[in-house]
Amino acid sequence: MKHTFQSMLKTGSSLRAVAVTGVSLIAFAAHPALAQGQPTQENLQENRAAPADSGLIIVTGSRIARPTVESTAPLQIIDDAVIDESGATNIQEVLLENPVFGTPALSRTNSAFLTSGTGVATVDLRNLGSDRTLVLINGRRVVSSLPGSATVDLNVIPTQFVERIDILTGGASSLYGSDAVAGVVNFVYKQNFNGIEANGQYGLTEEGDDIRYQANLTAGTDVADGNGNIMVHFGYSNEKGLYSRQRKNTRVDDYDKFAFTGDPADFGTSIAPFFSSFPPQGRFITSGGTFTYDANNNLQAGFSTNGPDVDGDGFGDGGPLANGFNRQQFRTLAVPVERYTFAAAGDYGLTDTINVFFEGTFNKTSSSRIIEPFPLESGGPNGVFPSGGGYNIENFVTRATAAGGQERVIAANPFVPDAILNAATDSNGDGLRDIGFARRLSDFGPRSGTTERDFYRFVVGFDGTIADERFRWDASYNYGQVNENQISSGQVNVVNFRDALAVQQDFDDVNGNGSTEDLICVNAEARANGCVPANIFGAGSLSPEAVAYIQAQGTFQTGIKQHVAQANLSGSLLELPAGPLGVAVGAEYRKEEAFEDSDALTNAGLNAGNKIPDTRGSFDVIEGFAEVSVPILADTPFFELLEVGGAVRVAKYSTVGTTFSYNGTVAWQPIEDVRVRGTYARSVRAPNVAELFSGLSQTFPSGITDPCVGVGLTGGGALGDNCRAAPGVLDNIRNNGGSFTINQADLQGISGFNGGNPDLNEEKADSYTAGVVINPRSITALRNLTLTADYYNIKIEDVIAAFPRQFTLSQCYEQGNDTFCDLITRRPTGTAVNSAGSIDLINALSVNAAILKTEGVDVTANWTTGLGFIGDDRLALRVAYNHVIKNDYTPLAGEDVDPSAGEIGDAKDSFTANVTYSNDDVRIGFTGTWIGKSYEDDQFCAAYDLDPKCISVPAQFYLDMQTTFLVDDHFEFYVGADNLLDNNAPNLLSGTSFNVTGSDTAADVYDIFGRRFYAGARVRF
Template identity: 40%
Template sequence: MKMQMTRSLLASTVIAGCAFAAAPLAAQEAPSATEEQAAQDEPDAIVVTGSRIARPDLDSIVPVTVIGSQDIQADAATNIQDTLTELPQFGVGNTRTNTNFLTSGNGVATLNLRNLGGNRTLTLVNGRRFIAGLAGTSAVDVNNIPAEFIERVETVTGGASSVYGSDAIAGVVNFILRDKIEGISIRSQYNITDEGDNPRYYVGATGGTTFMGDRGSVIAHLSYDKDTGLLSRKRDISDQDCGTPLGNAAGIICGPASYSIYGPQGQFYYVNTAGAVGSTPNFSFDPNNNLITGRGAGFNRNAERYIAVPVERLLGSAIVRYDLTDNLELFAEGTYAKTKSRSRLEPSAIAIGPIATQDIPQVIAIDNPFIPAAIQAVIAARNSDANPANDITGIAAQRRFNEVFDRSNKNDRDVYRIATGLRGDFAGGWNYDLSYVFGQFKDYTESETAVKSRIANALDAIRLPSGEIVCRSVAARAEGCAPLNLFGAGTASEAASAYVQSDTPRSLDITNTQHVVSASISGSPVTLWAGDLGIALGVEYRKEKTFADNDVLTNAGLNIGNVTQDLKGQFDVIEGFGEVNLPLLKDQFVNYLGLTGAIRVSDYSTIGTVVSWNAGAEFEPFTGLRFRGVYANANRAPNISELFTPPNETFASITDPCNGVTASNNPGGYGAACRAIPAIAADIAANGTFSYTLSQQQSVNGFVGGNTDLNEETAKTLTLGAVVAPLQVPGLSLTVDYFKIKVEDAIATLGRQTSVQQCLLTGNPVFCDNVIRGTDGRLRTVNGQLINVSTFKTSGIDANLRYDRRIGESDRISFTFNYSHLLYLKTQGNPSAPVIENAGTAGVSKDRFTTRLSYTTGPFTASWQSTFLSKAVSSSTFTNSNPDIVAMNKIPSYLYHDVQLRYNIGDGNEFSLYGGVNNVFDKKPPFLPNPPFTASITGTETQADVYDPFGRRFYIGVRVGF
């Protein structure tokens, strides 16, 4: 095909000027000086991510970072996310180490450029969209992209909405798949940690052939891999709950003092005639179920949790191409992925009676026959004395339902995708591409749960005259009710446990569907004084749809947990786009001077018409030095989840700053604003003080969810850089690029308490529209819907140094240094909120680099990679009264090392044996218990998605080709 969509790794490296280091195969030949000069004299027309124009040179106007198939081999990656997130341009996305507490997203792997979020990173496959891996979003689960099929990955950071559409505010990650393979290659790999746990298995087969005289080709891939996960109790740092249970002065404590008060034996409180309980439990049980006074032993939740969730994947992919004529190619790409993952959480904790965050409002009646005899005696004595204040009207409880149900959930995901179309060229250099993409993502999640009404029935037990203990309700007994004994560990019978469980699992069935039809044409309508004028024009139609269906009990709030409504929504968009590449000067005083521009007009069914554009310039004063710059005005349309998530009611505690205001006081600085509300002023005049009863405070509800009135996010991005590739030093290249991104009208939720406070202080409708007061001036409803309210600003400098050179006949050395310095990453949650500087926090280190040195001699290749994270703090806003804890917030710099040895026979496909060690020096993660470090990943006692929680890891693999 004249439209060359593939090229060698070397060409990709020159285009980007900043390829990530590879361990090249022994058979790969370096071009001679003559060949290199010829490539400069007669370069191919190629398409690079960031533009749709095939350019007659080997330089991109935007910085493109390229990872080739050999880089992936040098990383021994089975999941491409592991390789990409080593690049300093990537922040933390969803990973296997931070998704244990997600309901439907555990084990999902997403990408996050510039720490601006997965929804602002557009992921493409062969330049086309891929179905999202989370309900109602655009974030792609890269688990579904086969590492074996990847020829290279091109990453462009900065606004690219004018070229690719919405979601590209932070940039684009484009996976270029191989389109021609001869023969069959089988690879198998085994990974294990230094502790002998978290084994990972991989086996895959990739093959292909050509037919009809090379007019057609077919390639296919099938692989299976399994990551068994890692339990929190398998590492010393996280084998026990940690925190500050005795206050800041006591420092961090790990062990029983930090365990959850919801123990399997229960903590029990006497309920008085006012329907209240004391601040500490009245009785509990020891490990032998002997009755004790006060609080019993807690529960070590970390003994049950995962550091890394297990993920099992079966992946199949195929690509077929056929030249219908010399200028017309038919192609089809198909992918199917089956992924299974699960979380592991401790058994559910249930609060019964008038306790904060209660699940069952009903108390345990004082005539319950399971109440221990000694407690029955206390109840009888206190209820028969002359003081009614001593009376006990019921028993409240906090207990972990170990015998009853497990909160863990299982996910079963299926992804189907097909991309097909026609591409070719005509009229001596014009290229066209017509394509259709269909994608579908299905995720079925289920977990055990219990029915609130059944728990209430089972707790209300009586003893019959026969001595049998049964449920009090005759109707409940007819439905199978068995009495539930919670007094002590392991006391709930199998019959009672089975009864209170839901007949069907708590479930969530998600379906995302995507249709994309696109057509584009590119070429040169005229040759100008400085070269060909390049243009690209196109149209695209896209439709996205999501349905997330919860089980009926969850919809009604009858299961343990919050009321959750179903998510159902869709949108479509039709877009027209164009690009131009205008050469101004060529070989006249300077080597080259040119301008570029792009525009895209998008008409959404949800938000209407939006426009994005960019403009750039490139200047090459002489061979070996090139300057480039692009300014872009980008946008992101709200996704289905943000638009259509139904409002779910919440009664979370809200404090009215006006509570306690009098005619003259000024509590918290809100006095005047409160008295300005007529109903509050009238109440003060009548009663002296504006106040709430307990029931009035508890009745303030609110709705949290999506918002169909959202608008698009907007972003302004600037990239300025230089590429140095001196002819005097063949194989050497250096790029330096400055970037600046500002996102405005970012979609976020205002805190309900923030809305109440800021409405009083500012009167801004942004806040006041969420606050509804009754005719008496008291709060009735405070909502927390999504709105366009936040701002993000980031800026930094990227640099890449690469040297790749042959030494003698069979030796080769390759070195890369990929560096990023973050100047700032500032976020502001709303106009009244403080601006928070995130640069220098964990996962957002100010300085990051990855470097790799590879040396090949004959059939042997050795590579050494180092990844650096500069010193950081867990949180830039962290405060604590204990200086030792404050010191823990300061994280030193981290330097990880990985090594690989590889032995190749033939071109690497005939036979390749390799092995390696990751985290060679067994660098331990920082100790950051949660609490007080809320950014720490629950169950890991560190920020496990930033710092390696596994320790030293080994792998060995073999590839056989025939």
Template identity: 30%
Template sequence: MSTRSCTPLGEDTMTNVKKLRTHLLAGIASTLFVAGAATPVFAQEDSAEGEDAVSTAPEEAAAQDEVIVVTGSRIVSKALTAPNPVSQISSEEFALTSSATAENLLNTLPQVVPGESGFTNNESSGVATVNLRGLGEQRNLILVNGRRYIFFDARQVTDLNTIPTALVDRVELITGGSSAVYGSDAVSGVVNFILKDDFEGVEATAQYDITAQGDAAKANLDLIVGGNFAEDRGNATLYLNYFKRDGTFADARARSQCFLEDTTVNGQPALACGGSAGIPNGRFAGLPLGAELAARPQVQAALDALGLSGLDANGFKYDATGTQVSPFVVPGDRYNFNPDNYLQLPQERRIIGGMVNYEISDGAELYVEGVYTNNIVRTQRAATPIGGSYRFQVNSPFLSSGVQDLLRALDETEADAATRNDGFTNLSIGRRISEGGTRDVTFERDAWRVVTGVRGDLGSVSDNFLTDLKYDGYYSFARTSNSTQSEGNILAAAFTQGVTTVFRDPASGATSPFPFAGVPGGGELVCENESNGCVPLNIFGPNISQEGLDFITTRSTSSEEAEMQVATGYISGNLTTLPAGPVGFAAGVEWRDVSAFFIPSQGGIGDVGEISGGDYNVKEVFGEVRVPVFEGFELNGAFRYSDYSLPNVNGVWTYGGGATWQIFPALMIRGQYQRAVRAPSVDELYRSQSTISEAATDPCALASAAAPGPIRDLCIATGVPSAAVGNSGIQPNFQLTGIVGGNPDLEEETTDTYTLGAVVRPMDRMAITVDYYNIDIKDAIFRAPLNVVLDLCYNEFQDINSFYCQSVARLPDGTIGSPGGVSALFANIGSIQTDGIDVGFSYSMDVSSIFGGDSSLSLASSVNWLNKFDRNPVVDVEGLVNHCAGAYGLTCGEPLPEWKGTARANLMIDGFTASLRYRYVGKVTDDRVTRELLSAADLAVPTIDPEHYFDLSLSWDVERFTFFGGVINLTNNKQTLIGSSQEQLNTFPSTYDPLGTRFFAGATVRF
């Protein structure tokens, strides 16, 4: 396997076409936005007659006087009195957007920052998650029918792949803390999937997707069977799903064929094909430089003889024959790993589930829900790279005579007398074990959940006290079993053992690092430690033998079991009736027990750890009240007391309060305050320490570090050789090694959420909502990114005795690699603050006079303006806040544009529907610029321009059939290419479409 390369790209080349397209589309986009997509709703409804393809029309909700259950509360209420801003997605939206998996649709919503998805190949868990407001996947709560759903591992995060989208009636999203109603984790908000629970008949759906280039195909099959029984007192529904997604590699698209990194060409910033300094033929560094080299003339002479005069900290490389060496040049000699990586992950999913409800009596209904999901996702990455300092025999026959002379000179001139002339010397290496093939990981997840409960009416105690009482009590059990099979891994200990060789005299059995005189070849080359059948490794060029490969490679399997039990019971109704209306209440108790245990694979490079896990439980009591003060004005309040079995959490209170005021029919204002908490997850508490590789920048590798000053002094004090400070060679890869793990002493996170908004209905069939939100998370649990730990050490504290500088362990040559690295455990050290405004619009009109028949036009839009997103990983450090609104990159992560929105226009003529969706992602700036680490002039692409996506879909109802199809990314937008601040594939593929135009078609038949 050879190193790939590509031509550097300048800013003008990449942006001219995009600018032209942007101008052409701007008019269309603004028209859609102004006209009208998850839209605002005011409450859940039991029926949605006249519902359009996006949401229930507000005027129809207003016309209904029935009591309903509002998401975010257990108190029944009338329509249009919900205090919380709620956005709703109808079931039709999944079909219109070809979303067989929920994350495809949710990730496009303005309230959502993409989490893991079908494009997450690197550091993947093989799942799909949702991240409300960008506050973290672990800080939003996923519900199904108002009840906690399955989480997939110790992080206690739900895999959206386990949710059957065909059975979804609607999805509702709530912004802000809801812990008083739903308990821990409901910090940034709640996503509630409401399923169809009274289905009658048979419904079968088949759907197929494919890109304009004929790849990245998806196939989806759904079957729903349901019917009533026992004289309509009961209903049973069974559903089946099969979904398959084809894998597509990064080199299937020209824009992701090579890994781009920031560089300069002729003094101008540009993007060039780069990658990793771990290359198939081997890179060797850690040689003396500068004054140290001048003091060792034997080494200089050996370098000159090899043609390596002027060698820098990047070292030298071997050629494909394993006999010739030459200087390693950055970035041209870096290994382009992109072609080995998936662009779209292959996936195969099976779901079977069912629901039964049965009226035992007039006041009691028994219900049971069950679901089983088998999900298989595969990832693939380039062959394992190995870096670090290793001990090499200077007389090894694997070396050419010139390299032997170099290593002997290094050994003979070592400063340490104890190791001088011992026949060994240390070199830092960057060697990719391409002989072992790619690293292939298969994630197989079996998840199942059973819920059983009883709900019903209790009637009234009297005419004016405890009236309209209802109750609900249920128990749920959920378990996920994860199996992760990895191939192509390298055993770290075996590799070290194999590269440390000596000579053995066949006659006497004696060993020595020096050749035996009079013995052919100097003796047999063997491992210094021959245990476990060790085979000497020739890593100089592509020369590892099959026997050596068999010794160091492994196929490993890790497993994890995650389990959650929930028992909840509550009653709701009216306490009494005041002149302005009934005083609603809800009160109940809840018990939860969560556990997770992880058995990792052992010994692989970057894949080590111990068996870990744990459990905890919580007992809770909660209550809500809603008081009508005068006509149109209501106050509400809620509380929850939670008693955790965790020693540093114990008992915590959450509470909230707010008001709604219908000033006049066309205007309602609403406001809410919530105090929410999040208890640490099992993962954050009990994860064992392990080694990771993470994108980060070593401050000591920046040219500016070479200047005299505190940074240079600190680099030397933390283990960087003085001659190597400021040399990029001490960071051979864009990823650095870190040590991460759990912390059983964690406390709960605390969040204060404020929302204030208005609902305006200027005319019939039109509604506008404007809601301000402010979310402030304190004692946030962070595993400080390696970049942050390094920044705190070298740029903030600048104290060798500080906690952060003590967390940095370097190798002898100054690089950050294994063993050692940057220690970053979980701790309550951070804070996150965000605020912004959500604007929703919906309007529908009858157009029968134009198109005839039963015709209507509906417009809807949802827009978010992000005013602030401040993440402070260490609150004790004044001025460390990362201002991420409008930014992306190594610190801020996924793009957080100041403006983001969706809009949809639906034209329905009898059974035919044509729909156009517009998606807008605003401009974002590289956080290295916003943090003033670099100027915009230093980067070829300092900003990602606004992106405009258009999707067209059609559907046609013909008797028992519905035929549907469409085009996603109608204008075939190409993502902006970015360099070193990318997530992967030269972009953020969960935010920006990396595939291009995609077509889909399908049909549904009903009996």
């Protein structure tokens, strides 16, 4: 399902308690708070008037400590009651129900096939990218869990330790620094907790899988006669995971299946299942035909990938030629995640005006994945023999002669069946017959990976008051560190495989075992290194010894560190006729560093995968900010309040130099019941370590179309001239009947490198918001109703991104842009006739060029009322609705816009609504989440000359519920159900834009689990 800073300055327990109450309760009335149990207006007024030591508090969206508590920025608040009622194991589940959040970059349901980030949980405000959403804990930065990025893993958040979540939407860099382009998500921990709170919960799906359970304990107490407080939290959770074979709409067996074969006619058509053409028994290609093995391991001519997998063994069962491989039988649909969390917080009043505080969090997250056994082929860019020519089934071998000498002869690999040997020819001119092969390495078992991620974070600091408590100050040091270790199995050492495929009879007993009949590797050096002959013909033919010699374990380690030192001062500078002039100033130093280390085979691209380099880098920044809030009018007709404000931040980076961000705000309250607000903000995002320092990582893009195909010796306009300027293209035209011609192998052989760019500059964003808050206090029946409506408009320029490769080709050959032509390398003259001039490399390096723009409207409603039926019973309603007007991406200014509003994962309309009934004995709540009708990517449809809305997904509605039984003041137990209506995720064709591999749907958008239940208990003392 799709789906700020508000901290309390502290001197003593009484001030903190009142500040928390004042901010929380009044924020619920003033802003679109997704909170349970909204306070009555009488309580609001009482809290507004309550004195509290200095009387100054911090308002979310501002760093100024002041007695007023209204915010000019759009703000939503989720409190701990909402978290409890969700039954969520991970806080990401709660956030994604809110329509201000887009499709997460990483979650349990979309990370199984990634080389890193498995099991990470992220959030993405406005679908502008996770790196543009700043995540804070208690108003301070959190170290990233993805090396080189600013993306925070929500697994590190102790769910039951959270008091509330503040969601500030819109640019906020002037207040919080880089990365707050789309907004801020601030997790506020509980404070001044006294007592013990424990809970345990167990859940599972209706199918009895994806078992989830958790246990949490929070304890706190005052110390030193109430002059301090210390609190600790221990948490454990385990989500067992889900496999594709465990759901009918994702496994492939004896029923029809939606799939996309590359033919637009397949859209919306139910077709028979087809499987991978890499079968465990091997597929062997010769000039005389294709061969494979049947279910009884008998060699046969011909091959087919159609037919259902009735018995679930991974093989097609539709006849003797149906030998494709059913990958769905082995894929992970939702990765398992296990978490251990420890958090602590405390403070102590050194004097009446100085306080010391600390926070600490440790989290260990473990995740794993299983996917189908490795597919390997003889040729191709990631094959055993990437230069082509296939697998030599004959080898030049040395053997003894009868006269005692030695001769070099041609000998056939003894493993090769006669039928294949007789059908093969010499395809590369080396005098030896060869074949091509494709084989699923089921002998290795499924590919698997385990990830261990350790998170450390601690904060120490001081705060207090000066100038007769008119000003608050704080100074702190924040250190964060994340270490990740990943181990994967099922990969291949390509060099060892090449040696193991070159096999001969041991004519001269070179291995000294007394036999001249056994088989050995041809290469003597390989034999000395333990080479074992590899038989790839037939299922299960690879010996355990050969597997041990060929297989390669992959490793991946990362390390991330963050240092932040900051100091802030805020308060009332002087008293104006309309109220106090509020000011805040502060300074911050931050250093970020990260590294990624892969194993040597991965670095060299010798594990049948892409070449990936190690990366490391760091940067630091010194920042200063100032904020002012000026009341203009108050308590006058049509001007209950008129206030303007602004902030500016200057930052000096060791990488991009000096950056500026600023904002302006206005709030007008014509009458007590209506408040109009507006903001403008210039925000920035400095490039992160990966964008700056990533080395060149190899990739083999698919779906590339060469614009030069068909170009002749003359004509074609600018396109023809630009294509013929490449000598290889001209040579190809002359040798192919006057037209540039390539084959499918040339397209599949296109490679390229992705990489960072140390010359990047910062992104710049302009955001506008305008809204109204209505609280009809004068109408008794509606005095507890709060309505908000906010318009937002965010435009980001100089977006850091690589140009799409097809766009690069278009710019070079159709537009004649030399900058893009420099990213393309074509094969030279002298290569094979059809390969001369074909594309060899298209590189994609990060640049500041693209434009992102989003625009929309948020509407929220909160209402509570007493019913008077049973004791102190109440009814509470909360709704949050989002309408996306546009969400556009432009790769380069002046070029065509790629709109995504209304596409899958970015529905134009979505909402979440909750209704809760409660009395002294029970609380019953229902939450509904609605995702509007959505469409396939229009660019994908255009590539096949189809209507821009060639695939659509109907609107989806999910209903959750929970019932809590309040036994007494200390004990309650609850039961709940998610996806109560048991909605199936909509089918999306495999091979289309939003299909998450292995899920046959957009698993990061729609619910893939089905109806599920949970039960738990809470104890409080």
